Amino acid sequence: MSIQRRTFLATLGGSVAASTAGCLGSFTDDTAEGAITGEELTLTTTTSTYDTGLLDEVNAPFQDRFGVTVDTVSQGTGAALQTARNGDSDVVMVHARSLEDEFISEGYGVNRRDLMFNDFVIVGSADDPAGIAGMEAATDALETIAETESMFISRGDNSGTHTKELGLWDAAGVEISSGGEWYLEAGQGMGEVLTQADQQGAYTLADRGTYLSMRSDIGLEILVEGPVEGGPEALMNPYGIVAVNPAVHENVSYDLAMAYIGFITGPVAQEIIEEHTVNGEQLFFPESLSENPNFDQYVPEGWRNEENDADE
Structure with missing residues (x-):
């Protein structure tokens, strides 16, 4: 995807917005419209935040307040971070802490904030050919799927969900690289993978938010729960937001990115996140405040x- 780049913000209004971005109390319903106008913010984010409709609700009041446009590019976490590495994004919202840490350690990201969380679940058809329903450990469920060679569809796209899945296979002691015909890599987003799993009677690992937003359209059921419903902490799914480092890419709209981070981690947006539901189900849980x-x-x-190892 070709992304149009903007000139670097140099207005006084942008600087003021950035300086107040960390002051959560400054973003309330009574706040006057911001001084940043006529600019565009490029946000690269995961398919889960986009597909669930959350960003439409969060971005609208930000755009109104600052008179700007948020260009949302929906990708897997790995692709979203790579877009930012290339200087084609201003701010990144993803859910794979290990990949975020690499991004920050390499100097591409600054001012990371915890944003929200939900969890991962293992879903499959109601007939459950591997018999994993109700298992308390995700690793036991995956090991059983592998032993029975029941079909499993992986994101296979270096997304946050794919990164979590690979870690779980590793913890289960399963070499999925030699999995054979039962293990399929789709190279697709979460919505497409859930649809494929439904059509083929397969298992998959899904974030709860995307699953709940699609549940009425597919026949898959949650067979192994995550911690939101009392399941293992290993299936926790935290989201973070990171600004792209303007010292590496001087063309990024850093002031606007910091204003966005300040808004989305503040009271107004955090309340929107908490109240965002699909069919009465809460999809994400805010944790910035x-x-x-x-x-x-x-x-x-x-x-x-x-740091301590380096000092010794």
Whole structure:
């Protein structure tokens, strides 16, 4: 996809918006419209945030407030981060902490914030040929799927969901590279994979939000729950948001990106995230606002240990 680039923001209004982006109280319903106008923000994000309709609800008040356009590019996490590495994105919203950490460590991303979470679930047809329904451990379920050679469809696209899936196979001690005909890599987004799994009677790993948004159109059922419904913490699915580093790509709209991060992690957008439902089901759970914030959200996980090792 060809993405039109913008000139770097140099207006006083943009600087003011960036300087207040970290002040969560500044983004309330009573706030006057921002001073940033006539600009476009390119947001690269996962298919799950786009397909569920969440971003339509979140972006509308931001666009109205600042008089800007948010150009949302829906990709898997790996592709979204690569677009940002190429300088074709201003801000990235993804859900694979290990890939986010690489992005930040390489110098491409700055000012990361925790945004929200949901969880992953293992879904399949009601007849459940591998007999995994109700299993408490996702690794046990995947091991059983492999042993019975029941069809499993993988995203296969270096997305956050695919990254999580590969980690679970590894934890289960299953070499899926030699899986044979039962293991298929679709190279598609979550919606397409759920449709394929439904058509072929296969299992797949899905984020709860996308599954719930499509549940009425497919026959798949949740067979192994994630932590939102009492399942294992291993299936937690946290989302983060990161600005692209203007020191690496001077053409990015950094001021506008920081204004967006300030808005989406503030009270108004966090309430929108909490209230966003499909058929009465909450899809995402906000986590930006806390009386006791987790400061590890700003830097790659384990950075303190890395620093200590370097000093010794």
